[in-house]
Amino acid sequence: xxxxxxxxxxxxxxxxxxxxxxxxxxxxxxxxxxxxxxxxxxxxxxxxxxxxxxxxxxxxxxxxxxxxxxxxxxxxxxxxxxxxxxxxxxxxxxxxxxxxxxxxxxxxxxxxxxxxxxxxxxxxxxxxxxxxxxxxxxxxxxxxxxxxxxxxxxxxxxxxxxxxxxxxxxxxxxxxxxxxxxxxxxxxxxxxxxxxxxxxxxxxxxxxxxxxxxxxxxxxxxxxxxxxxxxxxxxxxxxxxxxxxxxxxxxxxxxxxxxxxxxxxxxxxxxxxxxxxxxxxxxxxxxxxxxxxxxxxxxxxxxxxxxxxxxxxxxxxxxxxxxxxxxxxxxxxxxxxxxxxxxxxxxxxxxxxxxxxxxxxxxxxxxxxxxxxxxxxxxxxxxxxxxxxxxxxxxxxxxxxxxxxxxxxxxxxxxxxxxxxxxxxxxxxxxxxxxxxxxxxxxxxxxxxxxxxxxxxxxxxxxxxxxxxxxxxxxxxxxxxxxxxxxxxxxxxxxxxxxxxxxxxxxxxxxxxxxxxxxxxxxxxxxxxxxxxxxxxxxxxxxxxxxxxxxxxxxxxxxxxxxxxxxxxxxxxxxxxxxxxxxxxxxxxxxxxxxxxxxxxxxxxxxxxxxxxxxxxxxxxxxxxxxxxxxxxxxxxxxxxxxxxxxxxxxxxxxxxxxxxxxxxxxxxxxxxxxxxxxxxxxxxxxxxxxxxxxxxxxxxxxxxxxxxxxxxxxxxxxxxxxxxxxxxxxxxxxxxxxxxxxxxx
Amino acid sequence: xxxxxxxxxxxxxxxxxxxxxxxxxxxxxxxxxxxxxxxxxxxxxxxxxxxxxxxxxxxxxxxxxxxxxxxxxxxxxxxxxxx
Numbered sequence: 001x002x003x004x005x006x007x008x009x010x011x012x013x014x015x016x017x018x019x020x021x022x023x024x025x026x027x028x029x030x031x032x033x034x035x036x037x038x039x040x041x042x043x044x045x046x047x048x049x050x051x052x053x054x055x056x057x058x059x060x061x062x063x064x065x066x067x068x069x070x071x072x073x074x075x076x077x078x079x080x081x082x083x084x085x086x087x088x089x090x091x092x093x094x095x096x097x098x099x100x101x102x103x104x105x106x107x108x109x110x111x112x113x114x115x116x117x118x119x120x121x122x123x124x125x126x127x128x129x130x131x132x133x134x135x136x137x138x139x140x141x142x143x144x145x146x147x148x149x150x151x152x153x154x155x156x157x158x159x160x161x162x163x164x165x166x167x168x169x170x171x172x173x174x175x176x177x178x179x180x181x182x183x184x185x186x187x188x189x190x191x192x193x194x195x196x197x198x199x200x201x202x203x204x205x206x207x208x209x210x211x212x213x214x215x216x217x218x219x220x221x222x223x224x225x226x227x228x229x230x231x232x233x234x235x236x237x238x239x240x241x242x243x244x245x246x247x248x249x250x251x252x253x254x255x256x257x258x259x260x261x262x263x264x265x266x267x268x269x270x271x272x273x274x275x276x277x278x279x280x281x282x283x284x285x286x287x288x289x290x291x292x293x294x295x296x297x298x299x300x301x302x303x304x305x306x307x308x309x310x311x312x313x314x315x316x317x318x319x320x321x322x323x324x325x326x327x328x329x330x331x332x333x334x335x336x337x338x339x340x341x342x343x344x345x346x347x348x349x350x351x352x353x354x355x356x357x358x359x360x361x362x363x364x365x366x367x368x369x370x371x372x373x374x375x376x377x378x379x380x381x382x383x384x385x386x387x388x389x390x391x392x393x394x395x396x397x398x399x400x401x402x403x404x405x406x407x408x409x410x411x412x413x414x415x416x417x418x419x420x421x422x423x424x425x426x427x428x429x430x431x432x433x434x435x436x437x438x439x440x441x442x443x444x445x446x447x448x449x450x451x452x453x454x455x456x457x458x459x460x461x462x463x464x465x466x467x468x469x470x471x472x473x474x475x476x477x478x479x480x481x482x483x484x485x486x487x488x489x490x491x492x493x494x495x496x497x498x499x500x501x502x503x504x505x506x507x508x509x510x511x512x513x514x515x516x517x518x519x520x521x522x523x524x525x526x527x528x529x530x531x532x533x534x535x536x537x538x539x540x541x542x543x544x545x546x547x548x549x550x551x552x553x554x555x556x557x558x559x560x561x562x563x564x565x566x567x568x569x570x571x572x573x574x575x576x577x578x579x580x581x582x583x584x585x586x587x588x589x590x591x592x593x594x595x596x597x598x599x600x601x602x603x604x605x606x607x608x609x610x611x612x613x614x615x616x617x618x619x620x621x622x623x624x625x626x627x628x629x630x631x632x633x634x635x636x637x638x639x640x641x642x643x644x645x646x647x648x649x650x651x652x653x654x655x656x657x658x659x660x661x662x663x664x665x666x667x668x669x670x671x672x673x674x675x676x677x678x679x680x681x682x683x684x685x686x687x688x689x690x691x692x693x694x695x696x697x698x699x700x701x702x703x704x705x706x707x708x709x710x711x712x713x714x715x716x717x718x719x720x721x722x723x724x725x726x727x728x729x730x731x732x733x734x735x736x737x738x739x740x741x742x743x744x745x746x
Numbered sequence: 747x748x749x750x751x752x753x754x755x756x757x758x759x760x761x762x763x764x765x766x767x768x769x770x771x772x773x774x775x776x777x778x779x780x781x782x783x784x785x786x787x788x789x790x791x792x793x794x795x796x797x798x799x800x801x802x803x804x805x806x807x808x809x810x811x812x813x814x815x816x817x818x819x820x821x822x823x824x825x826x827x828x829x
Binding site for chain 2: 154155156158168169170171172198254255256258331332335362363364365366401402407408409410411412446447448449450451510513514515516594596597598705706
């Protein structure tokens with residue numbers, strides 16, 4: 001019986017073995033760098049050592065003369081005349097007349113070995129004229145800041161804004177000033193978050209091959225190979241139909257592998273090298289300097305609250321830099337910031353600002369963690385000021401189905417109330433705290449997403465099934481799609497194999513992003529299975545000589561739908577499949593759509609910390625994640641998503657940050673200096689799966705991948721305050737930062 | 747079949763709608779809503795072309811052929827995706 005007590009499932013909600021488990025633990029899984037081919041060349045990339053510089057001259061003659069070098073490229077090898085996002089992608093792939101950040105690619109070389117390629121890269125001479133740079137968002141938005149690019153602002157930016165503002169937004173509803181006037185307490189504070197990296201274990205890697213005839217192949221580690229195909233062909237002026245892209249197994253992405261970085265270089269080098277395949281594998285330093293971290297933020301938040309905890313109004317003004325290109329997720333940060341609260345009046349203002357940093361990419365619930373850090377920290381500050389229980393205040397102001405969201409429309413089915421009640425009932429809230437220990441809580445939100453989806457399903461001769469999907473499996477989607485497909489067909493989980501297939505095999509698919517794979521590819525797989533079931537019912541009806549509408553599908557077999565349909569023994573899927581060749585040929589199903597019915601997901605986290613007053617180090621003692629999954633198809637994977645999101649949020653809160661020197665160069669370019677949490681830093685993360693089924697999905701799925709990274713930032717800040725009485729409004733809350741706050745308090 | 751539909755805009759777009767946060771258009775589908783907006787307020791066209799998310803009442807709708815019931819509340823939002 002499913003956990004909602006209403007629907008009985010054979011498989012959905014169970015925890016079978018992972019289909020990729022054996023391959024991964026035995027080393028058999030093939031990741032991006034594992035792909036090789038006869039005649040393959042190796043690439044190396046020359047990157048700018050300056051944050052901002054005019055490229056005066058590039059001399060490649062010495063590199064070209066080196067034995068073993070087969071191709072050298074600069075921006076001169078790329079087509080001209082691109083505009084809009086295609087130009088942004090090209091400019092980020094290879095600098096044009098200026099290097100815009102430390103690590104920006106300026107040239108690349110392909111050679112017969114990785115060592116020769118690296119030697120050749122060192123022989124490429126680049127003459128720079130160093131220009132003034134700007135790193136911090138509050139500096140970048142000043143009217144006299146160094147200008148990253150004239151004319152980059154889009155139509156939303158009114159005239160007269162500072163030159164690095166490239167997108168501007170305002171939205172809200174209600175009378176905010178009247179709301180503040182009705183409050184007993186109004187507080188306004190400023191919060192800052194630093195840029196962090198997704199920290200996936202597998203660096204970017206690909207092998208590209210492109211012939212003189214414009215036909216090519218790519219094997220690549222990515223969240224979305226149709227995006228790779230479109231972006232590469234846009235940047236290089238190629239025909240998308242002639243490029244076939246095959247995804248590898250993926251060692252983490254978290255949003256950072258939804259775009260291109262060095263992939264077009266492999267194709268351009270291959271073409272110049274006579275069509276020999278070219279492999280590019282980034283070092284960790286290249287990943288940190290030159291791929292897509294998230295944005296940094298500076299945020300002013302103002303909230304009005306009555307003495308009994310009713311929120312009367314809110315205002316948020318967020319400034320974010322997303323590197324030297326537009327796209328900082330300030331819009332989502334604003335939309336998610338107040339999402340957990342019924343807001344009678346709210347005003348949002350946002351600025352997307354350019355700075356001399358690498359172009360931001362998506363990172364798990366893009367923007368939402370920053371918005372939560374600002375709003376959920378201030379809500380906690382106000383609860384303490386008024387002597388209110390922060391959980392009760394969240395319950396009092398919680399949004400429900402039909403309420404107007406802070407960002408405009410009404411909510412559909414949501415489970416925030418259920419999440420908060422499950423949190424309230426958890427035993428972690430009763431654990432006693434000792435000296436220098438404290439407890440903090442916060443909620444988080446993500447919309448979830450659908451997108452272009454194409455799935456096909458083939459019934460084998462023995463009645464087993466293979467499902468072809470276009471969403472790379474990052475967090476367990478092969479297992480969840482197999483479970484839903486097997487449930488629908490009425491066969492065993494082990495009798496379904498889900499394959500992530502290349503771009504030639506399906507219609508266009510958006511990447512695995514927006515927590516969409518189990519929702520969208522899963523929904524499409526169920527639709528494809530139902531199409532195949534319809535065909536199998538027709539074949540049974542033909543054998544029985546009855547109307548197809550008089551046949552139903554029960555427990556993996558066709559059977560007459562009622563006594564009037566006739567008396568025939570059930571015909572199993574294996575029996576129908578065995579006769580497919582003589583009853584009309586192959587049996588398959590497919591589905592293509594942008595599946596509608598996306599269900600949003602709320603979560604609440606509670607963390608207990610201990611702060612060492614001598615060092616400022618914060619230790620996580622206990623950590624609880626409670627989140628609405630809609631329905632957990634494979635609960636172990638759902639728990640893994642909850643735990644993974646929490647751990648990334650803990651890293652963002654306590655340690656991770658892009659640290660730049662005065663020269664604008666990134667100083668922490670390896671994991672020794674860019675400190676992500678490891679298992680020994682953390683206790684087991686406790687999880688509670690709340691299930692408020694999403695009516696827009698056949699099995700109630702919402703999508704669970706992103707919300708979990710949102711609450712840790714404010715929850716930990718709130719816990720540190722509870723432990724030692726200091727409020728940190730800037731991240732990371734590293735030992736030196738906490739120690740400084742403790743000393744300031746003295 | 748088309749009827750009067752109220753479209754809620756994020757307020758920085760009001761520069762292109764003579765200050766109106768909610769505008770009325772005659773439309774029967776999502777695509778017609780967007781076409782009517784571009785026709786009435788040409789300044790919106792590049793923003794709509796770049797991509798927006800459309801919510802009808804409480805449902806995010808992606809198919810531009812989807813019907814918009816008369817009297818529905820339509821919200822334009824920044825295009826949602828994810829990480």
